[in-house]
Amino acid sequence: MLPPDVRRDVLEYLDDQLETRAVAGSARARLWYWSQAFSFAARFSGERLRGLRHAVSSTDAKLALRMLLRSPGLTMVGTLGMAVGIAIAAGMLSMLSAMTGPVLPFEEGDRIVVIEHYDTRQRQGLSQLAYDFPRWKASARSVTDMGAYRRLQRNLIEKGRTPETLRVAEMSAAGFRVTRAAPLLGRTLRDEDELASAPRVAVIGEAVWRRTLGGDPDILGRPLQLGDTSYTVVGVMPASFEFPIRDQVWIPWSVNQVPHQPGEGPAIGVFAKIAPGFAIDTVRAEFAALGAQSSRALSDTHAHVEPRVVPFTQSYMDVGSPDNAPVVNAIRVFVVLLLAVVSINVASLVYARTARRQNEIALRTALGAGRGRIVAQLFMEALALAGCAAAIGLLIAWFGLRILDEGFQASMGGQLAFWIRFGLSSQVVFYTAALALMAAAIVGVVPALKATGRHVQSTLKTASAGGGGMRLGRVWTGLIVAQVAFAVALLPIAIYNAGEATVYGTAKPDEDGAEFLMADLLLDATGMPSDAEVERRFVSRHAELMRALEREPRVAAATFSLTNPGGESLMFIEVEGVAPPLEPPSSVVLEGSSMGHLAKATRVDPGYFDAYRIDQLAGRRLTAADAVPGASAVIVSRTFAERFFASGNPLGRRFRYVGRGGMNPDIAALNRWYEIAGVVSDFPNIPALTMNGPHGITYVYHAAARPAMGATVLSIRVRGGAPETFADRLREVASAVDPGLQLQDVGTFGQGLAADQAMWRLLAGLLAGLALAVVSLSGAGIYAMMSFTVSQRRREIGIRAALGADSRRILTGIFTRAFVQVAIGAAVGIAVAFLLDRATQGEVMGGHRAVALPAVALFMTVVGVAAAYGPARQGLRIHPTEALRSE
Amino acid sequence: MREALGEFEQLVLLAILQLDGDVYAARIVEEIERRTGRSTAPAAVYITLRRLEEKGLVESWMSEPAQARGGKSRRCVKVTKAGVKGLRAAREANDRMWKGLELLRKGSR
Numbered sequence: 001m002l003p004p005d006v007r008r009d010v011l012e013y014l015d016d017q018l019e020t021r022a023v024a025g026s027a028r029a030r031l032w033y034w035s036q037a038f039s040f041a042a043r044f045s046g047e048r049l050r051g052l053r054h055a056v057s058s059t060d061a062k063l064a065l066r067m068l069l070r071s072p073g074l075t076m077v078g079t080l081g082m083a084v085g086i087a088i089a090a091g092m093l094s095m096l097s098a099m100t101g102p103v104l105p106f107e108e109g110d111r112i113v114v115i116e117h118y119d120t121r122q123r124q125g126l127s128q129l130a131y132d133f134p135r136w137k138a139s140a141r142s143v144t145d146m147g148a149y150r151r152l153q154r155n156l157i158e159k160g161r162t163p164e165t166l167r168v169a170e171m172s173a174a175g176f177r178v179t180r181a182a183p184l185l186g187r188t189l190r191d192e193d194e195l196a197s198a199p200r201v202a203v204i205g206e207a208v209w210r211r212t213l214g215g216d217p218d219i220l221g222r223p224l225q226l227g228d229t230s231y232t233v234v235g236v237m238p239a240s241f242e243f244p245i246r247d248q249v250w251i252p253w254s255v256n257q258v259p260h261q262p263g264e265g266p267a268i269g270v271f272a273k274i275a276p277g278f279a280i281d282t283v284r285a286e287f288a289a290l291g292a293q294s295s296r297a298l299s300d301t302h303a304h305v306e307p308r309v310v311p312f313t314q315s316y317m318d319v320g321s322p323d324n325a326p327v328v329n330a331i332r333v334f335v336v337l338l339l340a341v342v343s344i345n346v347a348s349l350v351y352a353r354t355a356r357r358q359n360e361i362a363l364r365t366a367l368g369a370g371r372g373r374i375v376a377q378l379f380m381e382a383l384a385l386a387g388c389a390a391a392i393g394l395l396i397a398w399f400g401l402r403i404l405d406e407g408f409q410a411s412m413g414g415q416l417a418f419w420i421r422f423g424l425s426s427q428v429v430f431y432t433a434a435l436a437l438m439a440a441a442i443v444g445v446v447p448a449l450k451a452t453g454r455h456v457q458s459t460l461k462t463a464s465a466g467g468g469g470m471r472l473g474r475v476w477t478g479l480i481v482a483q484v485a486f487a488v489a490l491l492p493i494a495i496y497n498a499g500e501a502t503v504y505g506t507a508k509p510d511e512d513g514a515e516f517l518m519a520d521l522l523l524d525a526t527g528m529p530s531d532a533e534v535e536r537r538f539v540s541r542h543a544e545l546m547r548a549l550e551r552e553p554r555v556a557a558a559t560f561s562l563t564n565p566g567g568e569s570l571m572f573i574e575v576e577g578v579a580p581p582l583e584p585p586s587s588v589v590l591e592g593s594s595m596g597h598l599a600k601a602t603r604v605d606p607g608y609f610d611a612y613r614i615d616q617l618a619g620r621r622l623t624a625a626d627a628v629p630g631a632s633a634v635i636v637s638r639t640f641a642e643r644f645f646a647s648g649n650p651l652g653r654r655f656r657y658v659g660r661g662g663m664n665p666d667i668a669a670l671n672r673w674y675e676i677a678g679v680v681s682d683f684p685n686i687p688a689l690t691m692n693g694p695h696g697i698t699y700v701y702h703a704a705a706r707p708a709m710g711a712t713v714l715s716i717r718v719r720g721g722a723p724e725t726f727a728d729r730l731r732e733v734a735s736a737v738d739p740g741l742q743l744q745d746v747g748t749f750g751q752g753l754a755a756d757q758a759m760w761r762l763l764a765g766l767l768a769g770l771a772l773a774v775v776s777l778s779g780a781g782i783y784a785m786m787s788f789t790v791s792q793r794r795r796e797i798g799i800r801a802a803l804g805a806d807s808r809r810i811l812t813g814i815f816t817r818a819f820v821q822v823a824i825g826a827a828v829g830i831a832v833a834f835l836l837d838r839a840t841q842g843e844v845m846g847g848h849r850a851v852a853l854p855a856v857a858l859f860m861t862v863v864g865v866a867a868a869y870g871p872a873r874q875g876l877r878i879h880p881t882e883a884l885r886s887e
Numbered sequence: 888m889r890e891a892l893g894e895f896e897q898l899v900l901l902a903i904l905q906l907d908g909d910v911y912a913a914r915i916v917e918e919i920e921r922r923t924g925r926s927t928a929p930a931a932v933y934i935t936l937r938r939l940e941e942k943g944l945v946e947s948w949m950s951e952p953a954q955a956r957g958g959k960s961r962r963c964v965k966v967t968k969a970g971v972k973g974l975r976a977a978r979e980a981n982d983r984m985w986k987g988l989e990l991l992r993k994g995s996r
Contacts, residue, residue, distance in 0.1 A: 006933055009962045013913055013929065036929060043930040047937075 002044050002430060010040055014426060037426045041433040064380040068388075074353060077780040078346040079389045082439055084773040085342035086393025088766070089335040090432045091400055094424055096331055102313045102419045105240070106179040111274040113143070114315035115287060121304040130255050130265030132294070136307070139290060142283040143272035147172030148253055149244050150268045153742050154226035154524060155735055156212060156249075162728040163735035164212060165742045168226060169247035170254060178273045179243050185209075186220045186235035193252035202231035203250040206239040226251075227524045227740050242418035244269060245316065262294075263301035271312060284309045316417045339435050343442040344479065346777070349784050350382060351447035361452060375448040382444025383437075390436035396769075398424050400762050407759040480785055480818075481825040487778040488829025488860055489836065491771055492852035496845045498767035505760035515556075516612075517723040517730065517748060518564060521545070521712045524740035538709045544737045549716065552733065554726055556717040559611035560707050561604040562666065565715070565749075566684045568699060570661035572596030575644045576654040576673075592659030592670045599640065601657070601667045603704035609635075609680055611717055617641075619651045619678030626677070627705035633677035637699035641679045650676050666711060668702055684749075714743075723748050778860065779867045786818055786871035794878060802880035811875050815868060822864045826857045890942075892977045898923065899935045900944065900974050903966050909950055911961045912936060936964060944970035 002010055014033055021029035068075045103110045115136060117126040129148070137146045149171040155163045169175070176188035184206055193201050202224050209219055216222065224231045231251060242248075255266060274283055287307040294302045354361075361374055405422040523541060525534045542560070549558045563569060572589065573596050574580060580595055606622045608614075617638055626633045641650040654673045668674070682699070718726045727746045734741040790797070800810050830853050837849050845852050892900070902918040903910050912932050919927045939945040947964045966974075 003937070006937065006962070009912070010930075010933060012959060012961075016913070017929075039928050040930040040933070043928070043934055047934050 060377045060380045064384045077776045081342050081773045081777045082389030083392035084769045085339045087396035090397035094428045112312040115270045117305050118308045127267035130260035131262045142278040142286045144275045145174040145177045146272035147174030148268050148270045157225040162731050166248045168249045172253040181241045183235040184238045196257045200231045201234045203235040205248045208248050209236045246418045262298050343439040347443045354447045371452045374452050378448035379444040383440040386436040386440040403762045480821050483778050483781045484825025485828035487774045488826050489832040491856045494767045494771040498764045501760045501764035505757045515717050517716045519714050519746040520744040522742040539706050541738045542707045548733050554719050556719050557611035558716045559605045559608045562711045563602045568600035568602040569667045571601045571657050572659035573599045573655045574658050578644050589659045594659050596658040599698040601700040603702045614683045615681040617679045622703040626703035632674050634674045635678040635701040637682045640698040779863045782864045783867035786868040790871045790875040797878050798880045909963045
């Protein structure tokens with residue numbers, strides 16, 4: 001929309017102004033920003049159409065609006081179709097630009113890079129860089145301010161307050177220099193703070209200062225107890241500073257206070273700024289040379305390792321890397337194509353209407369209107385339509401992106417990088433305006449050029465004879481066939497998925513789960529000599545915590561499992577004596593084979609079933625003996641037993657895992673036989689929430705020997721309702737057991753689900769909108785075709801009726817051709833949907849192919865009949881004398 | 888003869904001439920608003936500058952990267968000789984049209 005030579009200038013101007021005006025109030029500044037963005041878009045597009053502008057007057061604009069109001073059906077269908085297309089396009093582009101184009105929001109943020117190790121043999125990144133970091137720092141010349149960080153979780157312990165787990169970055173002072181961020185109060189970290197002999201200091205974020213520490217004006221110099229270590233607060237950073245990822249507190253870098261062996265030490269991140277006068281390629285070349293040196297010198301650890309230099313934001317999410325360029329471009333092309341398809345659809349509607357106005361156009365030509373003027377007016381009509389659609393589409397996209405952003409922020413919490421926000425950017429608004437122009441050009445200009453072509457004169461001649469001069473040729477027939485095919489192919493998929501999304505989005509959490517508070521339990525492992533020590537401490541602290549919880553009056557029961565109830569790992573199983581499925585039930589397989597039945601597996605504390613009051617239906621419970629290595633007894637859910645053994649006895653039957661679809665590898669080994677020792681009732685009994693319908697509640701429970709660090713979910717049944725009110729007390733109890741015990745994602749079933757469900761509802765709404773748009777566009781297309789045909793053959797119908805033919809028979813003849821087209825379209829659509837369904841192993845229609853495809857074909861026929869009803873009546877009403885009067 | 892200058896084109900050219908140092912779009916917007924007291928759409932200024940440059944009445948170049956703006960540079964503009972000539976012609980045409988209407992000009996009617 002903006003010419004390339006001014007685009008950057010304009011965007012920078014808008015950003016600068018936004019920043020300046022935000023001082024007086026951010027809401028007003030934003031309003032100003034968007035109004036100016038629209039003003040730029042509108043004026044520059046007007047400038048581009050300067051030639052056309054001479055031909056367009058304000059009368060045209062008024063006329064255009066009047067025409068839109070005169071055919072409300074066309075306007076509504078056209079606007080809805082284009083709005084849905086534009087909403088999807090704008091939403092996808094916004095998400096793409098949030099993930100591919102981000103630059104750190106700092107001065108020269110694009111010059112901040114990450115240096116990481118890449119193992120060329122294992123094809124993976126390596127983060128044990130504590131040995132390499134000081135060496136790189138000493139020798140690299142093409143970068144400045146090289147620093148390192150690692151991300152920690154620490155409990156903030158304040159007297160008289162509930163402990164809170166904070167995201168702490170142990171970071172080199174260089175991290176403040178590369179970002180050029182200034183503190184709100186006090187100072188940032190300095191190089192000398194990193195010395196082992198230096199006093200322990202910390203810099204805190206504005207949010208922690210204001211919310212957790214009550215905005216204490218004397219915060220500087222105050223002690224800050226993080227876990228079992230005390231720091232002195234020396235500075236407060238503004239809320240906008242969360243570097244490196246999304247951090248709340250910064251403490252000095254201490255990893256290199258002790259020497260590390262190559263390839264050892266904690267996982268860390270190394271960053272630097274490209275030195276003035278250098279480009280990233282020079283930096284890459286320098287690090288490649290450094291990497292080659294260490295490969296030779298350290299053949300044990302570095303032989304297949306090379307340093308990689310990538311822009312900071314790209315190291316976090318790899319979407320923008322050149323490897324992914326084809327996918328990203330494919331999405332861009334898809335967006336344009338989607339809109340083009342919708343626009344062609346709307347164009348066909350406008351074409352049909354234009355054809356009906358053929359006589360008016362011919363008359364105006366005869367009265368001296370130039371072709372340019374008529375085209376300009378029709379273009380204005382289309383522009384008004386596309387403009388309305390763009391505004392509605394952007395509104396839908398804005399609303400959808402907000403839900404998506406909230407959902408992402410809630411579900412990813414502190415893991416989502418601070419620079420990733422989903423929202424409408426000015427670029428996307430400009431781009432959408434350009435797409436709307438493209439749509440208007442397709443919708444308005446193409447039919448207009450056709451309508452004002454060479455035949456206008458002959459049209460005038462026939463106009464007085466009561467017939468139009470435009471013909472519906474092969475293109476039109478092709479369009480109708482394509483439209484119906486598209487609808488038939490897309491509808492079952494859209495409806496099935498919208499239905500599923502609605503079910504997930506509105507399902508109520510399980511009644512039993514409502515009494516429970518859940519939390520992930522972790523232990524701050526800083527300073528512990530080995531992983532074995534961490535595990536030992538974790539197990540003993542966990543046991544202490546469980547004992548402490550038993551003494552709490554509000555706690556009715558406490559237990560643990562490796563996964564959240566409902567979040568069990570997806571597995572593919574082979575059941576002895578049961579035939580394997582004919583097709584793989586899902587295409588998502590992480591390890592092993594997907595040629596097995598779906599089941600969901602987890603490991604639980606033997607007390608899990610009692611805590612959750614899950615009924616024992618057959619066999620025995622799990623015991624501690626089932627948790628020893630090599631034990632094979634498992635418990636399954638009722639649905640599992642019924643699905644595989646029908647009415648037979650499931651006890652003693654065996655199965656094995658053939659593939660893994662879930663992320664958690666610690667659940668059970670592949671290809672080992674397990675034996676069913678008991679059957680329990682389904683819990684949680686919410687097929688919808690388990691994403692795999694009835695397959696989702698085929699649970700398998702293994703006994704967990706002991707809790708494991710990083711994979712322990714506590715479940716606490718709380719007396720007296722409202723379990724979320726126990727969260728603060730839980731944190732206090734845990735912190736009293738050990739200040740290093742950390743609780744993450746503390747919440748009830750419902751809380752965890754709310755954000756997730758909002759996203760599902762959004763998806764459902766979008767799919768429903770798409771389905772509605774597709775159906776109404778096809779219906780309107782068929783209507784336009786029938787109506788056009790009737791008006792074109794008005795005279796013929798009249799003459800034949802005058803000669804004594806039954807008008808019903810005449811109409812049947814005319815409509816047969818139309819229905820043949822609908823039928824061809826339906827057949828093509830069914831074939832496409834069938835192939836799609838096969839290609840995705842039944843996932844797009846959830847295995848309902850056999851019902852869905854004929855139903856949709858039937859539905860489209862009904863839509864076709866309904867759309868043809870009006871024109872048919874119109875045809876039947878043609879009176880022979882009236883039709884012949886003009887002859 | 889060249890196409891006559893529009894009123895807004897004249898305002899933009901005059902604003903550039905009134906300003907010292909690096910002149911860029913944001914400063915021109917402010918200058919016009921300050922001197923005429925009417926609100927000015929930044930987009931209109933950008934478009935007019937482009938048009939004036941196409942007509943050869945202004946010249947533009949990218950400034951040195953400014954440290955204060957995070958190393959970003961700006962598109963600066965200056966009025967060319969042809970621009971000054973165009974302004975003069977517009978002024979003369981204006982004056983000729985006003986000739987004989989002095990009373991009206993002083994606002995005495």
